[in-house]
Amino acid sequence: METAMSASNPYVGYDKDVRGVGNLWERFQAGLVSPEEASSPYYRMLLQEWRRCTALGVDLAMTMARRLSDDEVQERLRASQLMLETYLPLIESLNPFLDGHSSMMMLTDASGCILHMAGTEQALDQAAAHSGIVIGSRWEESQAGNNGMGSVLAKRQPVHVFATEHFCEGLQRWSCSAAPVFDVDGQTIIGTINFTTEEATFKGDALMLPVSLAHSLRGRLALQREQDRNRLLAIFEEESRRSPHEKMLVVDHAGRPISHSQTEAGHAIAARWWAGERGHERVSRSTDITSPVTGENIGKILRFSPLKPQGYERIFQSGLADSTQHTPRMVRFGQFLSCDPETINTLETLERIARADVNVLLHGETGTGKELIARHIHVASRRRDAPYLAINCGAISSELLESTFFGYVRGAFSGADPKGRAGYFESVGEGTLFLDEIGELPLAMQAALLRVLEDGSFLRVGSSTPQRASCRIIAATHRNLEELIAQGLFRQDLYYRLKIVQKRLKPIRERTCDIALLAEQFKSALAQKHQIPNVQIHPEAMAVMERYQWPGNAREIRNVMEAALICSDGEITLASLPPEVSENSTYPLQSRVAEANSEMPPVSGNDYERQLIVGLLRKYRKVNHVARALGLARSTLYRKFADLGIDQREYVNDLSD
Numbered sequence: 001m002e003t004a005m006s007a008s009n010p011y012v013g014y015d016k017d018v019r020g021v022g023n024l025w026e027r028f029q030a031g032l033v034s035p036e037e038a039s040s041p042y043y044r045m046l047l048q049e050w051r052r053c054t055a056l057g058v059d060l061a062m063t064m065a066r067r068l069s070d071d072e073v074q075e076r077l078r079a080s081q082l083m084l085e086t087y088l089p090l091i092e093s094l095n096p097f098l099d100g101h102s103s104m105m106m107l108t109d110a111s112g113c114i115l116h117m118a119g120t121e122q123a124l125d126q127a128a129a130h131s132g133i134v135i136g137s138r139w140e141e142s143q144a145g146n147n148g149m150g151s152v153l154a155k156r157q158p159v160h161v162f163a164t165e166h167f168c169e170g171l172q173r174w175s176c177s178a179a180p181v182f183d184v185d186g187q188t189i190i191g192t193i194n195f196t197t198e199e200a201t202f203k204g205d206a207l208m209l210p211v212s213l214a215h216s217l218r219g220r221l222a223l224q225r226e227q228d229r230n231r232l233l234a235i236f237e238e239e240s241r242r243s244p245h246e247k248m249l250v251v252d253h254a255g256r257p258i259s260h261s262q263t264e265a266g267h268a269i270a271a272r273w274w275a276g277e278r279g280h281e282r283v284s285r286s287t288d289i290t291s292p293v294t295g296e297n298i299g300k301i302l303r304f305s306p307l308k309p310q311g312y313e314r315i316f317q318s319g320l321a322d323s324t325q326h327t328p329r330m331v332r333f334g335q336f337l338s339c340d341p342e343t344i345n346t347l348e349t350l351e352r353i354a355r356a357d358v359n360v361l362l363h364g365e366t367g368t369g370k371e372l373i374a375r376h377i378h379v380a381s382r383r384r385d386a387p388y389l390a391i392n393c394g395a396i397s398s399e400l401l402e403s404t405f406f407g408y409v410r411g412a413f414s415g416a417d418p419k420g421r422a423g424y425f426e427s428v429g430e431g432t433l434f435l436d437e438i439g440e441l442p443l444a445m446q447a448a449l450l451r452v453l454e455d456g457s458f459l460r461v462g463s464s465t466p467q468r469a470s471c472r473i474i475a476a477t478h479r480n481l482e483e484l485i486a487q488g489l490f491r492q493d494l495y496y497r498l499k500i501v502q503k504r505l506k507p508i509r510e511r512t513c514d515i516a517l518l519a520e521q522f523k524s525a526l527a528q529k530h531q532i533p534n535v536q537i538h539p540e541a542m543a544v545m546e547r548y549q550w551p552g553n554a555r556e557i558r559n560v561m562e563a564a565l566i567c568s569d570g571e572i573t574l575a576s577l578p579p580e581v582s583e584n585s586t587y588p589l590q591s592r593v594a595e596a597n598s599e600m601p602p603v604s605g606n607d608y609e610r611q612l613i614v615g616l617l618r619k620y621r622k623v624n625h626v627a628r629a630l631g632l633a634r635s636t637l638y639r640k641f642a643d644l645g646i647d648q649r650e651y652v653n654d655l656s657d
Contacts, residue, residue, distance in 0.1 A: 018162075018163050018199060021046065021162075022164040024046065024047075025050070028050055033047065049146045049151075050146075052146075053145040053168075056141060057142075058141070058143070058145040060167065061170070062144065062145070062168040063131065063168075065134075065138060065139060066137065066138050066143055067132065067136045067137045067138070068113060073113075073135065076113050076136070077115060079109070080115055080190070082221065082224070083107075083217070083221065084107065086217060086220045087107050087193075087217055090213055090216055091107075091213075093417060093418060094418075096418065099120055102122070102123050102197060103197040104118065104119035104123050104195075105118045105193070105196075105209075106193070106194040106195075107181075107193055107194075108139065108194065109191050110189050111153075112139040112192070113138055113139075114137050117134070117135060130170070133196070144168060144171065146161055146167050148161050148177060148195075148196065152192045152194075153180070156180060156189065158179040158210065158211050159176075160176070162175045162176075173198060174199070175198070175206075176196045177209065178194040178195070178210055181217055182214075182218055183218075193210040195207075195209050216417075223387055226388045227387050227388075228252070228291055228298040229252070230375075230385075230388050231289065231291070232289055232298060233379045234379055234385065235250075235301070236258070236301055237259075237380075239301060240262075246261065247261050248260065248261050248301060248303050250289075250301050250302075251299055251302065253296075262332050283302050283303070286301070286303075288300055289301065333372075334380075335375070336369045336373055338514050339513045346504075351380060353377070354376070355380065357472060359453070359473045359475070359497065359498055359499075360374075360501045360503070361475050361476070361477075361498045361500075361501070361502045361503075362374065363476075363502070363503070363504040364476070364505030364506075365478050365507045367552050367555035368505040368507055368554065369505060370436065374432070374436075375388060375390070377474060378432035378434075378472075378474075381432070383471075386428070386430040386432070386471075387429060387431035387432075388432045389428045389431065391436065392437055393439075394440035394635060395635060395636065397635070398442050402448060403421075403461045404423055404424065405424050405445070406460055407423030407426055407461070407467075408460050408461035409462040409463045410462075411462065412461045412463075420460070425469045429471065430471065431471055432474060433471045433472070434474045434475075435474070436477075437478070438475040439478075439484055439490060440636055440639070443490075443491065446490065447491065447494075453497045453498075456468060456469050456470070457469060473498065481495050482495075507553055508550040508554060512546055515545055518554055518557050519537060519542065519545060522558045522561040523537060523561050527565060530562075534570065535571065535572060537572045538572060540573070540574050541572050541573050541574050541577060545557075545581065548581045552616075560577065563576075613626065613637075613640060614646060617646075617648060618651055622652060
């Protein structure tokens, strides 16, 4: 863990030198840092941190952190209730460890406000008395300089901040190891976990503890949110079958629409709800849905005035065709929409397959909706009341794969949870496990997965007692597994086990009739997000979008619609679209790439993928933005750089990104 992080995180990679750094800090105050000192990579990194703190106006002599008022603290606790309640059982298992050390464990929210502290009474009293480290205190870098909690928020990665590395003198008695807690989207930081000790008791491997806790917390939050969402969808779909002509909308606990009646009127209600225009229809009945686990309200089903049976209805009026013209058939598979005949055939087959208990293998480019399909297969199956868990196989380090999937027993390895931990197969129980990017699994893990599929059992790491695996497997990949098999990178026997049912999802460029459908859907959702009501798409803009190739598929449509919506003034016009769409919509993608780089002739296969990634690197200039656009983990994207011979340094602005 430490070695992997050290390349991009200097706090982790350098040996700690309390006295030398203390002397450097004193010379920094006096403006007497020598050129020789500034040339040391470790010292140069620290000097950059301290200069940034100076530019932020942080008080070098700060000794006590600022605390929010009691009312503000209670509001922060309420806002993070789910994270806090999910965290408490995890930290309770560490109490024996904390009792034996002069150390503390802290949970903060996304702004660096401490929500919970655990440790010995002596350690907590000293932290409060010497540095104001208490529940409700704020630790952003702008308030307290570089520190474990604040630097995690600034750097978006785990950090050590050791003793005299702190900018503020009042914090230099402490050494911190902290990790970010990411939301289930893998991008949004919702909090931090910080392990703090006095300088004398600091251990070099301390970072493993908050990193492991943050990983576990995110996994448990994801499981709870998926269970809540699946419960809402399952109840709503059952209600929709009972009342097919009634206008209904299901919303989550925050009032965000999740699904709605599949009619023109139902879509109109959902669009207005997203746009904040909720006065057009009267809610005739509202039914609260609660979690069977926590008893908390997780959403509502809203009923409006009843509909008359009218058969098939149009989803929206785009202005592109006369309303008297024949309207093509549209099918919704959960949150996946399509009016493409071949895709509709695929969806109808998957609807039947959902009720059968077989493994499914989905093929499709990034952004084609593989996860949406997998989620709905689960919701439409007999397993709908059990958990659904989506895992990106390329986002887990190879060292953690076995313990993450199969769990481990007490004492299995250094730094393990004293009580052991369940893996994905145990956590999902009788539910559905979605293995995205299955082609990224190393061969050793493929063999372990094959054993589970063959005999339905597995072993926790460090245990000899078999555990039963009773979940359904849905796997997905954007890679050609048969080519990987020929190259010796994927097991043929695992491939045949996974592909009992195998379906390909067409990219957007092969189902152009869906472009307007998706554009309208994203427009409605994003209008609510940004509070921009009554925005229309001009027919000319829609026509241009329908001629564009959309290499990023539905995800790229969403990104383009979001940018266009923000830049629009009541109407999305041709001028609202980015140049790569408005200027390059009349001839194929490969021609555009070749024109941009004459050394790259239009080809297919891996070369096509290389062109796509290089094009996105040129567009975004940041690796994390490209990974987000492709829906890949950064580790997976870096492997693609190596496989495809791409030197990202030629394109990115900041190699630290």
